[in-house]
Amino acid sequence: MIPGRRQRVDVDPRWHARARRARTLIADRPHTAPLLQFYLSILEIQTGVCAAIDVSPWTSTVETPKGEGGPRLQLERLPLDTLSVGFSTFCRAIPKTAPEPVRHAAGTLAGAATEPRANLLLSMLTGEDLAPLADAFGCEIAPLAFLPRAFLSPIAETLSALAPAGATGTASVCPQCGWPPLVSRLEDESHAEGVRRLICAFCAADWTFPRAVCPACGVSGESGLEFHVDEGLAHLRIEVCKTCRRYLKSVDRRVLGFAEPLVDDLATPELDLWATEQGLDKIAPNLLGL
Ligand SMILES: [Zn+2]
Ligand SMILES: [Zn+2]
Structure with a gap:
């Protein structure tokens, strides 16, 4: 791998600044090249798979009902069975250059049934312990945390940008989605x-x-x-x-x-x-x- 020589990837315009910064850092800090090349490949998959999903029908589904406290969005209310199909596409797109545990988990999840894959998305969104699912899928926990987060975070970012901005000032967790x-x-x-x-x-x-x-x-x-x-x-x-x-x-x-x-x-x-x-x-x- 030659730092700074990677072909320019096609990244969603919202993430151009992030991709540009990653390429600059690959040149400036070559020891981070493997990490950042992988990040760029994920940005590319997120562009092709996640940014292509039309989330607009779900804005009201995930919005916290008026009068209820907490963050603006309740992302666990997303139609996860529907998203499970896109998640399978995302897993299939994971490149061969990914770390082996990630490739193994991606292959396992891509071939799994819709429901267990949707259950993993739900567990990630609700912060449940992933150990039982790691046992069931025969995968390590780390890639089972990484893959649903990499798939869902661009969708969360789009929904968060569409929702009216939450309160600011003193909240120690995100006013939009409740994450730290x-x-x-x-x-x-x-x-x-x-x-x-x-x-x-x-x-x-x-x-x-x-x-x-x-x-x-x-x-x-x-x-x-x-x-x-x-x-x-x-x-x-x-x-x-x-x-x-x-x-x-x-x-x-x-x-x-x-x-x-x-x-x-x-x-x-x-x-x-x-x-x-x-x-x-x-x-x-x-x-x-x-
Ligand atoms: Zn402290
Ligand atoms: Zn957030």
């Missing part, structure tokens, strides 16, 4: 400088959040966040909570305007390794399980 944040972004906005936004690990929605507060446990001040900076990555730091020992990465777009938080998170596994060595837990793992 994957990464934090700092940016100047028209009304304020250095605004911190959290970005959802599932539907990619973002919402404002106080700069000094831990998104996992809500603690601030002396017992709250401290920051770890890597010398080679000026736009990126790890925000660690002294109280709950959870962390997430923060991307400062005032330092690097074209950084893409979701991709920069994927492209810095060494920071996750450092955090693991310190006994820290990430608030939410990224798509590739890091």
Whole structure:
């Protein structure tokens, strides 16, 4: 594999910036090339399979009824039997270059009946333990978490963008879909400088959040966040909570305007390794399980 020489893939226009950033990072940080090439191949499949699914008939199905609390969307109400067919197509498209456990799980799921495949989608959406399904399918848990998330997250992203924006300000989970944040972004906005936004690990929605507060446990001040900076990555730091020992990465777009938080998170596994060595837990793992 020659870093930076991969053929330009056809990616949905919404994800052009992410694909462009991945290609730049492959050139700048060649050791991340295998990870990011795989990510690009997933973006390509998501474009061909997931972005082609018309979700507009389901907007009212998944919208939380008025008067009920919680996130705007209840994605477990999606017609999962129907989506199970698209999920099979998605699994069949997984490239031969994917890690072996992913290829094995994709092959098993593509050949499975509609119902067990729909059950896996539901388990992922409701956060159930995947161990029983891993036993039933004869697959490892990690690829069984990865494949439904990779298939459903673009659908969640589309539905989230169509739904009216949820409340912002202090929620520690995504106001649209209820998932935890994957990464934090700092940016100047028209009304304020250095605004911190959290970005959802599932539907990619973002919402404002106080700069000094831990998104996992809500603690601030002396017992709250401290920051770890890597010398080679000026736009990126790890925000660690002294109280709950959870962390997430923060991307400062005032330092690097074209950084893409979701991709920069994927492209810095060494920071996750450092955090693991310190006994820290990430608030939410990224798509590739890091
Ligand atoms: Zn979300
Ligand atoms: Zn905390």
